[in-house]
Amino acid sequence: MDKITGEIIKDTVSFADFKDHDGQIVCIKGYIHRIREMTGFAFVIIRTAKDTIQCVYAPEFSDYRWDEKLCEEACVKVTGKVVSSKDAKGNDRYELQIHGIDILSLPATNLPIVVNKKQLDNIQLSTILDLRPIALRNPKERAIFKIQEGIARGFREYLAQNGFTEIRSPKINFAGAEGGTNVFKLDYFGKEVFLAQSPQLYKQALVGVYQRVFEVAPVFRAEHHDTSRHLNEYTSMDLEMGFINSFEDIMNMETGVLKYIMNLLKTEYKEEVELLHADIPEITEIPVMKFMDAKELLMKKFKYNPTDMKDFDPKEEELLGKYAKKELGSDFIFITHYPSKKRPFYTMDDPNDPEYTLSFDLLFRGLEITSGGQRVHDYNEQVAKMEKCGMNPELFETYLMFHKYGAPPHGGLGIGLERLTMHLLGFSNVREATMFPRDINRVTP
Amino acid sequence: MDKITGEIIKDTVSFADFKDHDGQIVCIKGYIHRIREMTGFAFVIIRTAKDTIQCVYAPEFSDYRWDEKLCEEACVKVTGKVVSSKDAKGNDRYELQIHGIDILSLPATNLPIVVNKKQLDNIQLSTILDLRPIALRNPKERAIFKIQEGIARGFREYLAQNGFTEIRSPKINFAGAEGGTNVFKLDYFGKEVFLAQSPQLYKQALVGVYQRVFEVAPVFRAEHHDTSRHLNEYTSMDLEMGFINSFEDIMNMETGVLKYIMNLLKTEYKEEVELLHADIPEITEIPVMKFMDAKELLMKKFKYNPTDMKDFDPKEEELLGKYAKKELGSDFIFITHYPSKKRPFYTMDDPNDPEYTLSFDLLFRGLEITSGGQRVHDYNEQVAKMEKCGMNPELFETYLMFHKYGAPPHGGLGIGLERLTMHLLGFSNVREATMFPRDINRVTP
Numbered sequence: 101m102d103k104i105t106g107e108i109i110k111d112t113v114s115f116a117d118f119k120d121h122d123g124q125i126v127c128i129k130g131y132i133h134r135i136r137e138m139t140g141f142a143f144v145i146i147r148t149a150k151d152t153i154q155c156v157y158a159p160e161f162s163d164y165r166w167d168e169k170l171c172e173e174a175c176v177k178v179t180g181k182v183v184s185s186k187d188a189k190g191n192d193r194y195e196l197q198i199h200g201i202d203i204l205s206l207p208a209t210n211l212p213i214v215v216n217k218k219q220l221d222n223i224q225l226s227t228i229l230d231l232r233p234i235a236l237r238n239p240k241e242r243a244i245f246k247i248q249e250g251i252a253r254g255f256r257e258y259l260a261q262n263g264f265t266e267i268r269s270p271k272i273n274f275a276g277a278e279g280g281t282n283v284f285k286l287d288y289f290g291k292e293v294f295l296a297q298s299p300q301l302y303k304q305a306l307v308g309v310y311q312r313v314f315e316v317a318p319v320f321r322a323e324h325h326d327t328s329r330h331l332n333e334y335t336s337m338d339l340e341m342g343f344i345n346s347f348e349d350i351m352n353m354e355t356g357v358l359k360y361i362m363n364l365l366k367t368e369y370k371e372e373v374e375l376l377h378a379d380i381p382e383i384t385e386i387p388v389m390k391f392m393d394a395k396e397l398l399m400k401k402f403k404y405n406p407t408d409m410k411d412f413d414p415k416e417e418e419l420l421g422k423y424a425k426k427e428l429g430s431d432f433i434f435i436t437h438y439p440s441k442k443r444p445f446y447t448m449d450d451p452n453d454p455e456y457t458l459s460f461d462l463l464f465r466g467l468e469i470t471s472g473g474q475r476v477h478d479y480n481e482q483v484a485k486m487e488k489c490g491m492n493p494e495l496f497e498t499y500l501m502f503h504k505y506g507a508p509p510h511g512g513l514g515i516g517l518e519r520l521t522m523h524l525l526g527f528s529n530v531r532e533a534t535m536f537p538r539d540i541n542r543v544t545p
Numbered sequence: 546m547d548k549i550t551g552e553i554i555k556d557t558v559s560f561a562d563f564k565d566h567d568g569q570i571v572c573i574k575g576y577i578h579r580i581r582e583m584t585g586f587a588f589v590i591i592r593t594a595k596d597t598i599q600c601v602y603a604p605e606f607s608d609y610r611w612d613e614k615l616c617e618e619a620c621v622k623v624t625g626k627v628v629s630s631k632d633a634k635g636n637d638r639y640e641l642q643i644h645g646i647d648i649l650s651l652p653a654t655n656l657p658i659v660v661n662k663k664q665l666d667n668i669q670l671s672t673i674l675d676l677r678p679i680a681l682r683n684p685k686e687r688a689i690f691k692i693q694e695g696i697a698r699g700f701r702e703y704l705a706q707n708g709f710t711e712i713r714s715p716k717i718n719f720a721g722a723e724g725g726t727n728v729f730k731l732d733y734f735g736k737e738v739f740l741a742q743s744p745q746l747y748k749q750a751l752v753g754v755y756q757r758v759f760e761v762a763p764v765f766r767a768e769h770h771d772t773s774r775h776l777n778e779y780t781s782m783d784l785e786m787g788f789i790n791s792f793e794d795i796m797n798m799e800t801g802v803l804k805y806i807m808n809l810l811k812t813e814y815k816e817e818v819e820l821l822h823a824d825i826p827e828i829t830e831i832p833v834m835k836f837m838d839a840k841e842l843l844m845k846k847f848k849y850n851p852t853d854m855k856d857f858d859p860k861e862e863e864l865l866g867k868y869a870k871k872e873l874g875s876d877f878i879f880i881t882h883y884p885s886k887k888r889p890f891y892t893m894d895d896p897n898d899p900e901y902t903l904s905f906d907l908l909f910r911g912l913e914i915t916s917g918g919q920r921v922h923d924y925n926e927q928v929a930k931m932e933k934c935g936m937n938p939e940l941f942e943t944y945l946m947f948h949k950y951g952a953p954p955h956g957g958l959g960i961g962l963e964r965l966t967m968h969l970l971g972f973s974n975v976r977e978a979t980m981f982p983r984d985i986n987r988v989t990p
Binding site for chain 2: 104105129130131173204267308310351387504
């Protein structure tokens with residue numbers, strides 16, 4: 101070795117390519133997912149990066165002598181002949197007649213849970229999370245995070261195609277973006293700093309540079325409550341766009357993004373979607389309803405007594421989701437014009453009725469997955485609004501730099517990646533859709 | 546508005562498409578980058594998301610009456626006719642004859658620095674960083690982070706094409722990945738936790754799930770030293786691959802990634818590359834030298850007295866970079882087989898000579914941009930190595946879960962995104978290539 105060329109020698113064949121190798125000798129590498137010994141032969145299921153491949157060992161077609169060290173979760177290289185047959189429905193199916201097995205590594209001991217069944221049955225979520233590094237070896241579990249990969253990939257791809265620039269905002273912040281108490285404090289060489297709750301202030305500033313920006317990155321919230329839909333660290337998919345004509349532009353961009361994502365999942369993540377029986381929504385258009393109209397609907401149609409006239413509680417979101425599905429034929433509904441008092445200081449008030457804002461939430465099957473809206477861009481207006489909110493504008497000097505030296509009309513939104521994944525897959529707990537969740541009681545593994 | 550369709554109405558034309566609109570009336574939106582009043586007419590340079598477009602205002606072709614409020618950094622919508630001419634070299638050039646200007650917003654005051662010159666001249670780096678949100682409005686400054694976007698994009702695209710899965714490891718960690726003192730501590734509801742120094746432990750575990758994984762995400766190091774090449778928060782581009790035949794596989798993957806990135810920059814980021822006069826390296830193959838051979842070369846050929854026989858100092862890296870360029874014709878050189886004592890506990894020792902490791906660094910023009918290598922995959926071997934390093938394996942129970950229940954031969958690497966951007970663009974300080982740098986003295990903006 102005195103030069104590296106970058107040539108990647110592919111010495112294995114993927115299961116998807118078996119059809120092109122029918123009758124040929126090929127090589128695969130993976131974990132032994134399962135061994136089923138039968139009379140006179142054995143099935144060896146190999147788990148590769150994406151598939152589980154059935155291999156058959158029988159003395160009749162193999163000179164290879166079974167090694168007694170072979171066990172589940174051993175890493176092996178299997179050489180064998182691709183053979184095809186027809187399944188009950190007449191479809192081609194492929195398996196490998198084993199000619200040889202090289203052991204690459206062996207586990208030190210047996211797994212504490214069964215990962216080679218269809219799903220992790222009768223195992224508590226807390227145990228699954230404790231054992232996450234190995235629980236993910238179950239094909240259904242690992243498919244969850246392929247779906248999640250697809251969502252984030254779709255978000256990036258669509259936005260890049262629409263002129264957005266990817267940004268990297270710092271996670272160590274001098275001030276909490278949204279203020280409030282649920283911010284993690286960090287000792288930074290004797291100074292007190294904060295972990296980013298959102299890239300809000302940075303993505304706005306960068307609208308002045310790139311017009312349209314996005315970021316997919318971790319954010320941190322010191323949630324004291326242990327709920328099924330909150331995490332203390334999660335992935336925020338954020339976008340911000342300048343030179344908008346109205347806040348409708350932002351909702352159109354989100355609708356476009358979601359259409360693209362769902363289509364990507366249906367095509368390039370088809371196997372995972374099927375494995376998880378995921379109900380991927382069809383999106384043609386998304387209905388829109390004003391906040392106060394929604395409140396009225398809840399009271400009149402659903403006889404629901406609101407606990408809070410400035411926001412929705414989870415029950416109200418659920419009812420609105422049902423209404424959207426049944427009456428409007430949509431899995432999604434935009435609720436717009438939230439009361440000014442309940443939205444952050446950077447939200448633009450509706451010039452026609454400043455009690456309300458040019459903001460929206462997106463509900464997906466009765467769960468809020470997005471908050472967004474138009475932002476204040478005028479410097480004096482922003483300073484005045486901060487003061488009205490009881491904030492000291494002097495502490496936000498670098499944030500206000502953007503407004504002071506010229507900001508276009510703009511707005512944006514954030515989507516919680518794990519929450520969207522959870523709801524898309526029909527889970528009741530966001531931890532199921534989080535690789536390594538952090539909550540008030542959990543920082544491991 | 547009662548339905549959102551997701552249709553994005555494009556009411557502006559990009560500069561690149563002017564050639565298709567010659568003689569037509571089009572609309573553009575952007576900042577007024579510069580106004581140059583001449584006798585009887587004026588040039589108005591509009592800064593869009595990517596370009597600076599020359600527009601001409603003259604009463605002869607415009608009914609529009611100049612608005613005295615128009616100023617630099619105002620956000621405007623300009624309507625006008627595309628007109629073409631030939632430049633001195635005979636190339637087509639396009640400008641816009643202004644028919645009308647709508648003011649979308651106005652700055653509250655003038656900029657404290659000049660951003661509309663070719664570059665930010667005679668301004669100290671600390672001032673540029675203090676004013677980052679507006680300093681980035683300079684076309685050269687903003688091009689830096691388009692290049693950075695391209696690097697990260699190339700990394701992701703190439704790996705996705707080569708069967709890698711994107712992962713999201715937690716940034717709030719129960720233990721420092723690499724141990725050591727330069728870790729930020731966080732008060733987590735009364736528990737002491739750490740900010741991730743690297744996704745090392747997680748990416749290894751996920752090799753057991755997806756075989757090949759990558760992540761592009763922030764990492765945190767509590768660097769007490771204020772140097773030109775270190776940051777306290779930076780972006781790490783990490784990959785880890787399982788079922789490798791040798792650690793050469795990892796170097797091949799990196800060489801492939803780098804070729805792909807450089808090609809992407811030369812094609813899709815051509816304008817930014819030209820604007821920054823970036824010297825994008827040609828990569829055909831990358832030479833490889835063993836650590837001890839490099840030390841010998843430094844002593845014999847360069848008469849350099851090493852300060853440390855277990856690692857290189859910056860001067861040595863520089864000399865090796867010069868040697869690679871001059872003698873081997875390469876901007877890159879892999880140095881392999883670093884001494885075991887200087888590499889982390891998870892590094893695999895060379896079975897032929899356990900004083901050294903199956904590890905490598907990649908030097909780019911004399912600067913280390915990558916550390917990587919093969920990892921220990923056998924459980925007992927890893928436990929023994931931890932104990933030899935004075936670590937308590939019991940504290941790493943969740944990490945060792947991967948090894949205990951079966952791990953394939955594997956390895957990986959990390960590339961510092963900002964450091965690579967810095968060196969590619971010929972900067973001497975990594976802060977120039979970091980949007981919002983964090984160091985011992987800086988947490989703003």
